[in-house]
Amino acid sequence: MTLYPKLITDALATVRYPGNGRNLVEAEMIEDDLRIDGMNVSFSIIFPKDPDPFSKSVVKAVETAIHTFVSPEVNVTVHTKFIAPQSQTSDEPPVLPGVRNIIAVSSGKGGVGKSTVAANLAIGLAKLGHRVGLLDTDIFGPSMPKMFQVEDARPYAVNIDGKDLIEPIEQYGVKLLSIGFFVDPDQATLWRGGMACNALKQLITEADWGELDYLVLDTPPGTSDIHLSLIQLLDITGAVIVSTPQQVALADARKGINMYQNEKVAVPILGLVENMAWFTPAELPDNHYYIFGREGCKQLAEELNVPLLAQIPLVQSICENADAGLPPVLQPASPEGIAFMSLAAKVVTAVDKLQV
Numbered sequence: 001m002t003l004y005p006k007l008i009t010d011a012l013a014t015v016r017y018p019g020n021g022r023n024l025v026e027a028e029m030i031e032d033d034l035r036i037d038g039m040n041v042s043f044s045i046i047f048p049k050d051p052d053p054f055s056k057s058v059v060k061a062v063e064t065a066i067h068t069f070v071s072p073e074v075n076v077t078v079h080t081k082f083i084a085p086q087s088q089t090s091d092e093p094p095v096l097p098g099v100r101n102i103i104a105v106s107s108g109k110g111g112v113g114k115s116t117v118a119a120n121l122a123i124g125l126a127k128l129g130h131r132v133g134l135l136d137t138d139i140f141g142p143s144m145p146k147m148f149q150v151e152d153a154r155p156y157a158v159n160i161d162g163k164d165l166i167e168p169i170e171q172y173g174v175k176l177l178s179i180g181f182f183v184d185p186d187q188a189t190l191w192r193g194g195m196a197c198n199a200l201k202q203l204i205t206e207a208d209w210g211e212l213d214y215l216v217l218d219t220p221p222g223t224s225d226i227h228l229s230l231i232q233l234l235d236i237t238g239a240v241i242v243s244t245p246q247q248v249a250l251a252d253a254r255k256g257i258n259m260y261q262n263e264k265v266a267v268p269i270l271g272l273v274e275n276m277a278w279f280t281p282a283e284l285p286d287n288h289y290y291i292f293g294r295e296g297c298k299q300l301a302e303e304l305n306v307p308l309l310a311q312i313p314l315v316q317s318i319c320e321n322a323d324a325g326l327p328p329v330l331q332p333a334s335p336e337g338i339a340f341m342s343l344a345a346k347v348v349t350a351v352d353k354l355q356v
Helices: 005-012 055-069 114-127 193-205 225-233 247-261 296-304 316-323 335-354
Strands: 035-037 040-047 075-082 099-106 132-136 157-160 163-166 169-171 174-178 212-218 238-243 269-279 308-314
Touching: 005 055, 040 055, 055 075, 099 114, 099 247, 099 335, 114 132, 114 174, 114 212, 114 238, 114 269, 114 316, 114 335, 193 225, 238 247, 238 296, 238 335, 247 269, 247 296, 269 296, 269 335, 296 308, 308 335
Parallel strands: 040 075, 099 212, 099 238, 132 174, 132 212, 238 269, 269 308
Antiparallel strands: 035 040, 157 163, 169 174
């Protein structure tokens, strides 16, 4: 059998990079150094991150593709190269050196329960024994102070190594910061994008987050300057996308997913959360009424080949407990508490898989 370059590139075109969903050839991740010597093939793959959570799995997929579509007798040598983020230099320290994993909780549109999911996920991770922080990055509509029943709290400054840092509020085992602690809750925040991004940066870089296993980011709905600032400033481990099963919400969820999968961003999608999956009346706990459609997120997850992390029911107590500052994950025996604890455990598993 005679090997030639197009045989190899056609095989490589069957392998998709999970960070953006595009195949390696289309995404221009194959270096121009393909060498063929008899049945020996060597080339380089350029990854957008160093380290890249997908590098090992992609290399294995590439070897399998060549053996499947070309010949099992081909000897494949794959070299990996990494592109350092333009916003960082080799001697620039990480923004949050004590934080192991940063999880962005996002939604394509408002009103789908993203903040509820973020709050319960953070508390669930803490209940699993992890050190957890939660940053409310929704500058114009902060909701975490109310959800954590700390609306009257006011963070104070602590001096660490000669530098004054904001001390996060601790509640339910979670370190919490929100612009809601510093503004009048009855007044609109009339800031331009630059002012909002600067305030957010201050909450990140001028706070005493300490050592954390997880920092959960409750991001604003949609795609905005805030999202770009977070992506540029932080090395986000992965994103959790929240949507209802309604087709209108799913269309916007696709945009949120696309933002993270953009080749210049390449943030892994840990999975989707289907919120308000069905309505269950308190008096009929075994009944499911699919008010917003049925399993729309499940179908989208299958289409995009990403995990469905949870299906959260629409029950009156979730709304009531959120307004009272008592997230339902604090009641682990309830159906919604079980769902949120399962979500936290699945997020841990998804993050662990990235780091294998």
